Amino acid sequence: MLLLAVKALTFKNRQFLSRYGIDVVTPDTVTNNQIPEIVISYAWDNIIGDKMLNNPSSKLKWIQAQSAGVDYLPLELLKKRGITVTNASGLKAIPIAQTVIGYILYFARGLNIYATRQHWEPFTNQYLINELPVLVFGTGRIGRQIASHIKSFGGVVYGVNTSGRPVEEFDEIYSINNYQEALAKVKIVVDGLPGTAETQNFFDSRFFEQVNQLFLFINIGRGTTLNQEVLLTAIDDSRVKYAALDVTTPEPLPKNHVLFERLQILLTQHTSWGENVNAGRIGGLFRLFEKNVPGFVGNKSFKCNVVDLDKGY
C-alpha cells in the first residue's frame, strides 16, 4: 500500500514501513496517477490532500496529523469517507508546557519589564509561582504537563474538563459548566481548549465579566476559543494585567495589528512547541505513528491517538 510522506522519513523509518508492505511517495515526486492510490497520509499537505479528497476513487484511509489539534482538517467529510485521523497529542506536551512556565516566570519575575528597560530602574514588585494559583482549561497531556510543573514549584493548579472527572496532576478538577468557583480563586488562566464548535468563542464577554484581578491570561489552545477584543478591553480595564498568546485570530497576524502594540501582551506566533533542528525529538512523530502501523495493516485497527471526528479531538 502507498504512504504519502509529507514530513520527512529517515532510512530506518522506510525500512520499518517496507516490512509492512508500505511504499513511500513524497509531495515532490508523487504523480497524478499515484494520488488516488495513497492509503496513508503521514502529516497533511493541503494541495495534495484536496486532490485525494476530491477524487471519488481515492483509497485514503488514514491521516496521521502532525499536531495535537486537527481543526484544520475537513473532519465531517473525513467521517463520511470513513477515513481515520490520528493526532500527535502528547508529542508537543513537553515543549509547550515549558513555554507556559516560561510565560508565567516572564511576567511574575519582572522579566517583561527588564526585556526593554535600557536604564537603571529596579523593579521589585514580583511574584512567586505559589502566589499565583492557576486554572487550566483542558486536562489532556499538555494540561497535565503544565500542572505537574506548577506543583513542582509548590504552586496550586486547578483543571477544567468536560465532565469534571479527576485528573492526577491537578489539585482539583471542575466541569466546564461549573468552573466559576475555581476561577474566583486563581490569578492565572490557561486556555488549552481544542478548536471545536463547542469551544468557539468560549472566552467571551460573559467569561471576562467574571474576571476581576487576573494576573495573566494564556492561550495555547486555539485562537478561535478566545474573543480577542474582549480580552483587550479587560486589559484596558485592568481586570487582566498581562496576556501571553501563542495562538491568535488570524494567523499570521497582519502588520500593525493591535496585538503587536500592547506592552502587556506577549505573542509567540504559534511556536510554543518550538524545537531546534538537532533536537532528539525529531522523528518523534514517527515513533508515535509506528505504534498504529501493525494494527492498521493487519485489521485496520488503531492502538492510540485516534481522533473522535464528531468531537473534533
Added chain:
Amino acid sequence: MLLLAVKALTFKNRQFLSRYGIDVVTPDTVTNNQIPEIVISYAWDNIIGDKMLNNPSSKLKWIQAQSAGVDYLPLELLKKRGITVTNASGLKAIPIAQTVIGYILYFARGLNIYATRQHWEPFTNQYLINELPVLVFGTGRIGRQIASHIKSFGGVVYGVNTSGRPVEEFDEIYSINNYQEALAKVKIVVDGLPGTAETQNFFDSRFFEQVNQLFLFINIGRGTTLNQEVLLTAIDDSRVKYAALDVTTPEPLPKNHVLFERLQILLTQHTSWGENVNAGRIGGLFRLFEKNVPGFVGNKSFKCNVVDLDKGY
C-alpha cells in the same frame, strides 16, 4: 539591651523582643547618645553603622544582615571588634531560583526574540531544559534550589564548591580547582559565587578561553566575580550566546552603559530576589533572626546563619 531596627518590625516582633528585654530604636528616632548603646543591628544602615563602628565605646555585638552576601560590610573590622554577623542565607533562595529558571526559559523558549518582535516572523529554533545541561558555581541554598528545579524539568545539573563534597540535589559535584570536565559538558553556567577575595574576578579571560558554545551565562552571585569586558568579548566571538546578569559592576549601571545596549544580555538590576509588598514572606527576615535571639540573650551563642568573617560567607 538596645536593638536598631533598620528594617521595619511588626507589633508582634516587638512583643517578642520585649520578652527578651530588648528595646527597639529606629534610624529615624535614634539619638546620638543611644548609638553607642546599640547591641544588635537588625539589618544595616551605612550612616548609623559607621557611627557605631567609629565609636570606641560602642556595645554593638551582632549584625543581622538583610542579604545572603555580606561583602558590603567591613568584615575585618567586625572581626577585630568581636562582632558576629548572621546573614539571610536561604531567605531569598526561592525567589532567586525562580528568576534563574525564568532566565533559562526566556532564552531557551525564544521569549527573548518575541519580547520585542512587532511583526509576524515565527522563531522555532528553541531548546528544552534537558537539552541544556547546567553548571552552578556555589552549592549553598540558592544553588540547591536551582538544581532541584532543573531536575524536576528532567534536566542535568552539576555543581561546583570549594572541596567537591557531594550535595544532594546535584547530579555531580566538582571542586573549584577541578571543574573543567564539567564545564565541557554544559550549555549553561550559573555564577552563584559570594563576593570574597578568592572569588574576585573568578570568571576572567582564562575562564572564558575554556568556553566554546555556551548557550547562557547567568550571574546571580556578585558583580565582582565576573570580568564583564571578557564576557562581552566572548559574546561578540559567539562563544557565549546569551547572558542574564542580576549583579553587575557598578551598581547602579550608568546611563548608556554598554551592557544596556546588547540584545543578547538581560539585566535584572539586582532584583532577582524581588517580592511584592503583600508577599507572605514579608517578615521572613525576622523569622530567621528570632531563631538566634534566645541563645544570644542567654550566653551570646548562635544557632544558625553565622558568617565566617575570614571566608566572607
